[in-house]
Amino acid sequence: MQRLQAFKYELMPNGQQQRSMRRFSGSCRFVFNKALALQKERHERGEKKLGFAALCKLLTEWRNGTQTPWLADAPTHPLQQTLKDLERAYANFFAKRADFPRFKKKGRSDSFRYPDPKQIKLDQGNARIFLPKLGWLRYRKSRDALGALRNVTVSLSGGKWFISIQTQREVEQPIPQGGAVGIDMGIARFATLSDGTFIEPLNSFKKHEARLRRYQRAMSRKVKFSKNWSQAKARVTRIQSRIGNARRDYLHKATTTISQNHAMVCIEDLQVRNMSKSAAGTTEKPGKNVRAKSGLNKAILDQGWAEFRRQLDYKLGWRGGWLVAVPPQYTSRTCPCCGHVSADNRQTQAQFLCVECGFEENADVVGAINVLRAGHARFACEVSGAAMPPAAGTHRSDSGTVQCRP
Ligand SMILES: [Zn+2]
Numbered sequence: 011m012q013r014l015q016a017f018k019y020e021l022m023p024n025g026q027q028q029r030s031m032r033r034f035s036g037s038c039r040f041v042f043n044k045a046l047a048l049q050k051e052r053h054e055r056g057e058k059k060l061g062f063a064a065l066c067k068l069l070t071e072w073r074n075g076t077q078t079p080w081l082a083d084a085p086t087h088p089l090q091q092t093l094k095d096l097e098r099a100y101a102n103f104f105a106k107r108a109d110f111p112r113f114k115k116k117g118r119s120d121s122f123r124y125p126d127p128k129q130i131k132l133d134q135g136n137a138r139i140f141l142p143k144l145g146w147l148r149y150r151k152s153r154d155a156l157g158a159l160r161n162v163t164v165s166l167s168g169g170k171w172f173i174s175i176q177t178q179r180e181v182e183q184p185i186p187q188g189g190a191v192g193i194d195m196g197i198a199r200f201a202t203l204s205d206g207t208f209i210e211p212l213n214s215f216k217k218h219e220a221r222l223r224r225y226q227r228a229m230s231r232k233v234k235f236s237k238n239w240s241q242a243k244a245r246v247t248r249i250q251s252r253i254g255n256a257r258r259d260y261l262h263k264a265t266t267t268i269s270q271n272h273a274m275v276c277i278e279d280l281q282v283r284n285m286s287k288s289a290a291g292t293t294e295k296p297g298k299n300v301r302a303k304s305g306l307n308k309a310i311l312d313q314g315w316a317e318f319r320r321q322l323d324y325k326l327g328w329r330g331g332w333l334v335a336v337p338p339q340y341t342s343r344t345c346p347c348c349g350h351v352s353a354d355n356r357q358t359q360a361q362f363l364c365v366e367c368g369f370e371e372n373a374d375v376v377g378a379i380n381v382l383r384a385g386h387a388r389f390a391c392e393v394s395g396a397a398m399p400p401a402a403g404t405h406r407s408d409s410g411t412v413q414c415r416p
Contacts (some may be wrong), residue, residue, distance in 0.1 A: 011183045013328060014176065017155040021164070021171040022148040030144055031164060035120040037084035038092040041069060043113045045096050059100070085143045085226045087129070088122035121165035132161055132175065139173065149173055168251030169244060184330040186273030192382025193268075193277045194341070194374045195315050198360070201264070202374035204382040212260040222249050242253060261318055269325035276385025277319060278338040278377075336384040345369050346379045 023031065045065055052059065060068070069089055073082045081089070099111035122143055124130055132138035137151040141162065156178025165172050192204035200211040229242035268275060323333045340364075344351045350366035359361055362373040 011181055012178055013157070013177050013181045015157065016158070016174050017153070018172055018174045019149040019151060021173050022150065023144075023171055025195055027144055027147060028171065031166070032120075034088060034143070035122050035164075035166065036116070037081055038088055038122045039114045039116065039120070040078070041072070041081070041089050042092045042096055044072070045093055046111055046113060049096075052212075062093060062097050065096075066090055069093065077113065078337055083143075087123070087125055087140075087142070091123045091125055092346060103403065109277060117408045119165070121163055121270050123161060123163045125161045126394050127159045127161070130159060132159055139175075147173070154362050168247050180330075184304040184328070186326075186329055186331040186342045187270040190276065190386065191268070192378040192380070192385060193275060194377035194381060195278060195280060195318075196377075201318070202269055202372070202378045206372075206375055208374065212257060218249055218253050219305075221245065222253070226413070257314055257317075261314055265318060265321035269322060269329055269331060271327075272331065273329075274332045274334060274385070274389065275322055275326060276334045276336060276381050277322070278341060278381055279335040280315065280338060303373035307390075325381045332389070334385040334389055336381055338381075341380040341384065342377050344376075344380050346371075346376055346383070 045060075045068075048068075049059055050133070069081075072078050073086075073089075095113060098109065102108035103110050129142050132155070133139065133146075134151065134154060138148050139162070140146050154174045155177055157177035160176045160178050162176070163174040165174065194202045194204075196202060197211065199208040201209040225242065225246045229239060229246055232239035232242050319333075319335075326333050339349050343353055343355050344382045345355055345362075345364035345367060347364060347369035348367040350364055352365055354365045356373055357361055358373075360373055361370070362376040363370050
């Protein structure tokens with residue numbers, strides 16, 4: 011089994027390298043935005059969208075032309091990769107996976123990618139890496155990068171430069187350990203497992219929220235681009251990255267534990283994006299109860315359900331396990347004891363009491379049990395045995411998710 015994995019380290023660049031990296035990511039942003047503007051213009055004129063090859067040709071012209079000669083200072087491949095990113099953004103938009111591609115802003119996801127391993131030299135013994143037009147860069151080696159190098163991404167986050175080394179290696183096909191479990195996602199409890207255990211919510215954002223808001227206010231009072239403003243901005247960035255780190259760490263611990271102990275994990279196929287979008291509504295149709303909902307939405311985003319699912323998916327895949335997504339129908343209203351479906355079963359947010367048979371249990375645990383049952387049913391009918399090809403309407407992603415459509 012081939013395993014793709016990324017290893018991320020903090021870079022320790024010298025002043026010249028820092029300046030170069032800032033310039034390179036600026037050049038990539040420029041190329042992305044220029045190409046996006048071009049595609050938009052063509053669309054307005056009713057012309058066809060340019061493909062990757064045609065854009066690359068244009069890029070060569072831009073680099074050799076007189077208007078933007080500084081583009082020639084940046085390495086070619088990362089500039090081409092940014093065009094590839096634009097292609098992907100369009101593809102995601104057409105597949106309805108994402109919004110229309112947006113122009114890149116300075117200071118937001120500043121990064122660039124070297125796609126060709128032949129141009130990169132990784133010297134792990136001396137904790138350094140060679141990148142075209144940057145030379146040897148030192149990095150903080152927290153662990154060994156395993157496998158053959160495939161590509162490298164350089165990024166700026168919270169005022170620090172990082173390097174992410176993507177590798178590929180052959181690992182033994184693992185035998186999944188443990189049984190099956192259902193998971194109910196919630197606000198009061200981040201995740202409840204069908205065995206009754208649960209994961210407390212991480213309110214890292216809430217905890218830091220007041221401080222963040224105070225810093226943001228302070229920043230807005232300063233004269234933009236002044237020295238005071240830059241200092242205030244650095245403080246805001248620092249706390250934002252701290253929030254991000256705490257959240258990532260928390261999610262990784264939770265998903266590692268769950269995927270280590272279960273061969274099959276069933277979750278509700280929640281449309282997190284839709285849920286978090288609905289509150290504001292549109293101008294014609296303003297959302298109801300916006301204040302309360304936006305609080306809920308923030309909590310959802312805060313806890314990163316989508317990220318939780320993504321991590322579970324690939325970690326189970328690594329261990330040979332399965333992630334089964336089931337449509338969230340009646341999972342909170344069905345009695346796991348007698349099967350009676352009624353909204354009355356759920357008297358309060360926290361308590362489930364069956365009006366038919368009197369079965370009583372924590373509502374989230376009931377939800378998790380029902381998710382597990384739905385997952386078992388799906389799994390049995392659609393993927394009977396690993397050797398059988400999945401039925402129509404089901405596909406197994408590379409990482410092992412069973413996607414089920416209602
Ligand atoms: Zn019942």
